Amino acid sequence: MKKPIIILNYKTYTESLGDKGRELTWAARDLMRETGIRIIVCPQTPELHHHKGYDIEVFAQHVDPIEPGSHTGHVLPQTLQACGVTGSLINHSEDRMPAEKIKQCVEILRKLGMTSIVCAESIEKVKEVSAFKPDFVAIEPPELIGSGIPVSKADPDIVTKSVEAVTDPNVKVLCGAGISKGEDVKAALELGTVGVLLASGVVKAKDPKAALKDLVTFT
Numbered sequence: 001m002k003k004p005i006i007i008l009n010y011k012t013y014t015e016s017l018g019d020k021g022r023e024l025t026w027a028a029r030d031l032m033r034e035t036g037i038r039i040i041v042c043p044q045t046p047e048l049h050h051h052k053g054y055d056i057e058v059f060a061q062h063v064d065p066i067e068p069g070s071h072t073g074h075v076l077p078q079t080l081q082a083c084g085v086t087g088s089l090i091n092h093s094e095d096r097m098p099a100e101k102i103k104q105c106v107e108i109l110r111k112l113g114m115t116s117i118v119c120a121e122s123i124e125k126v127k128e129v130s131a132f133k134p135d136f137v138a139i140e141p142p143e144l145i146g147s148g149i150p151v152s153k154a155d156p157d158i159v160t161k162s163v164e165a166v167t168d169p170n171v172k173v174l175c176g177a178g179i180s181k182g183e184d185v186k187a188a189l190e191l192g193t194v195g196v197l198l199a200s201g202v203v204k205a206k207d208p209k210a211a212l213k214d215l216v217t218f219t
Helices: 018-035 045-051 077-082 099-111 123-130 156-165 182-190 208-215
Strands: 005-009 038-042 057-060 087-090 115-120 136-139 172-176 195-198
Touching: 005 172, 018 038, 018 045, 018 208, 045 057, 077 099, 087 099, 099 115, 099 123, 115 123, 123 136, 123 156, 136 156, 156 172, 182 195, 182 208
Parallel strands: 005 038, 005 195, 038 057, 057 087, 087 115, 115 136, 136 172, 172 195
Antiparallel strands: none
């Protein structure tokens, strides 16, 4: 079976603050070296610079479609780059954006050579945002996020139909919502995605390092 891409969103959980978050990034880096599986971490925005230099891909949880200037309180893509960030989530269910702003974010990140991951809550949204040509689209039914019930089991059709809805071979599909175990990763790959996007299944686990390691034991 092909190796998955695993994207770990730290959200704003206290379990991913400070040293705990950095320890998780180190653990992800070590596991990536051991397995050859591409692992990407998404720390909280104020802590992004603390994760620079860990020899692992670091993405932001959010970016705004702005250019340098008077945009107090917004997240400038160039600032993310200065923190060592190489990509960003866009339109997560907890931080929705209008379609035009999603498109602008994707275009700005592409211009900067950064990776874009656009989250979508439905097959219709997958169709819409994949037309903007992001690097990835993550299908995440919001009712399953944080539920511990993987979308690959609860609604496999939405995953396969999302894969079918993306006609550009350069746009890859990820599976999100409820992912927490290696068997969930395996199911996501079998349904045609290239990997998973998850958060609480690892970050809020009793043993986050063990939970992360379990994700790659899917063969």
